[in-house]
Amino acid sequence: MTLDTTPVLPNPVFEGSEKRVEIDFNFSAASPANGLRALSRGQLDELMSLAACTIVSSRTNAELDAYVLSESSLFVYPTKWVLKTCGTTKLLRAVPRLLEMAAELSMAPRRCKYSRASFLFPEQQPFPHTSFEHEAFFLRQHFGHLGNGGSAYVLGDMFNGLQWHVYVADAQGAVYADELHPMAKPTHKLEVCMTDLAKSAAAPFFRDPAKSAAQVTTETGIRGLVPSADIDDYVFEPCGYSMNGIAGGGFITIHITPEDGFSYASVEVSGFDPAAYDPADMVSRILGIFKPGKVSVSLSVDVASSNGEYSWGTLAARPHGYGCQSATCQELATGGRVAYYTFSPAAVSFAAGTKEGAPMTAAAPAKGGEADAPLRPASPATVLRSTLRHMPSFSSLPSDSDYDVASTSSGDENEVGSRLAAALRQLGRARSRSGSLSPKSSIGAASEQGDVGAAGACAACKGSGVAACAGPVAAAAVL
Numbered sequence: 001m002t003l004d005t006t007p008v009l010p011n012p013v014f015e016g017s018e019k020r021v022e023i024d025f026n027f028s029a030a031s032p033a034n035g036l037r038a039l040s041r042g043q044l045d046e047l048m049s050l051a052a053c054t055i056v057s058s059r060t061n062a063e064l065d066a067y068v069l070s071e072s073s074l075f076v077y078p079t080k081w082v083l084k085t086c087g088t089t090k091l092l093r094a095v096p097r098l099l100e101m102a103a104e105l106s107m108a109p110r111r112c113k114y115s116r117a118s119f120l121f122p123e124q125q126p127f128p129h130t131s132f133e134h135e136a137f138f139l140r141q142h143f144g145h146l147g148n149g150g151s152a153y154v155l156g157d158m159f160n161g162l163q164w165h166v167y168v169a170d171a172q173g174a175v176y177a178d179e180l181h182p183m184a185k186p187t188h189k190l191e192v193c194m195t196d197l198a199k200s201a202a203a204p205f206f207r208d209p210a211k212s213a214a215q216v217t218t219e220t221g222i223r224g225l226v227p228s229a230d231i232d233d234y235v236f237e238p239c240g241y242s243m244n245g246i247a248g249g250g251f252i253t254i255h256i257t258p259e260d261g262f263s264y265a266s267v268e269v270s271g272f273d274p275a276a277y278d279p280a281d282m283v284s285r286i287l288g289i290f291k292p293g294k295v296s297v298s299l300s301v302d303v304a305s306s307n308g309e310y311s312w313g314t315l316a317a318r319p320h321g322y323g324c325q326s327a328t329c330q331e332l333a334t335g336g337r338v339a340y341y342t343f344s345p346a347a348v349s350f351a352a353g354t355k356e357g358a359p360m361t362a363a364a365p366a367k368g369g370e371a372d373a374p375l376r377p378a379s380p381a382t383v384l385r386s387t388l389r390h391m392p393s394f395s396s397l398p399s400d401s402d403y404d405v406a407s408t409s410s411g412d413e414n415e416v417g418s419r420l421a422a423a424l425r426q427l428g429r430a431r432s433r434s435g436s437l438s439p440k441s442s443i444g445a446a447s448e449q450g451d452v453g454a455a456g457a458c459a460a461c462k463g464s465g466v467a468a469c470a471g472p473v474a475a476a477a478v479l
């Protein structure tokens, strides 16, 4: 008799990995002075229900309104909308109605950026989050009139760690820092996604009725990440944690799924002066709290520097105890750039000469790491999830008219599904005809555009023995 040794994951599982959309709007003379902040609570509730989540609590200051959601967070500035949701939410379904509500305020979109890491359970996502291609085409239907129609990129290593997906469209095309209105500032963003949290690090995020959310925030070290922030924190029942911290025009937002088997945590630090903190130090402190087995770090800025040099978007040091699996830089067609890194303690083991497949005993645990830090070979379940996550992307695409998914916010999903199926059949035919990348497609071209060589010259990975490194990060990474 053969025993089936495939590990069974708890059911239901929770998809921690978030989808995030950031839309910048233009004011007009007829717009209210507070712009999008004039949207009523009823309107926000309607939008959240389209995205399939609810508002749990809120904080406000002179610059923005911040909402903790049942699944992640919403930030509303006068001209900027940032919605981040996880689970099986339908984030993009809220976009068409948001654009209608903004039009009623005489505001039109100027820029849209959508980003997300790989889903842990992609097969559970609802349309249009069924694939990055579906998401990108959905976005193109609504923002394709901006600038070049939008560009879509996939960064990172397909086999090791999460990949990072980015769609961006900007009415102005490439934007340079020295062309910005004097009052306007580029937005700098650090996003850290972590999986396989150490059990001891995940434990405080299971609800203890004797502890307040504020105690959890302080005792875990979360409060110390941005000490000046006004914090709105929430511990879910029986587990799960979300927080927003706002300070001036910047925010930190943290979301934690502590369940063993699919543990996940994300930390985003956005909108602060880039000189206010060192991203490498921030990453180290975050890893000290969560002690994850896998880490991805995205550093992005939304405009290009005038001379093409960037002081932001590189990590000055590799996190202690972690090795770099991949380092990729993507200059955005709209100006600005995204640098994306994946780290894992395993990479350190390889660097130390541990044989593949042998039990891993990492020489150096993560900063503040403990004996139970998850330094272990991938389990079959992890490999299965990784395989699902890395199903191949399209290498050529049907035309927009073949793929009209603009009306899906209220449309018939079956009909949309049929149209998609037809488009996919056509894609299959086109693919077998050409067998190569369509020149007009930017999706799936990340390795051409984003990876900057493979000569092993990446300072981040030098000597680590990592085969998957995309190469040097714009010659600037000095990990």
Ligand SMILES: C[S@@+](CC[C@H](N)C(=O)[O-])C[C@H]1O[C@@H](n2cnc3c(N)ncnc32)[C@H](O)[C@@H]1O
Pocket: 014, 015, 016, 017, 018, 070, 071, 072, 085, 086, 087, 236, 237, 238, 239, 240, 241, 242, 255, 256, 257, 258, 259, 264, 265, 266
């Ligand atoms: C707090 S939210 C955080 C989402 C975030 N993207 C993440 O996973 O890091 C998800 C966590 O809360 C738990 N949870 C409990 N009640 C929930 C609810 N009503 N809606 C969403 N998540 C809930 C989930 O099981 C999960 O552990």
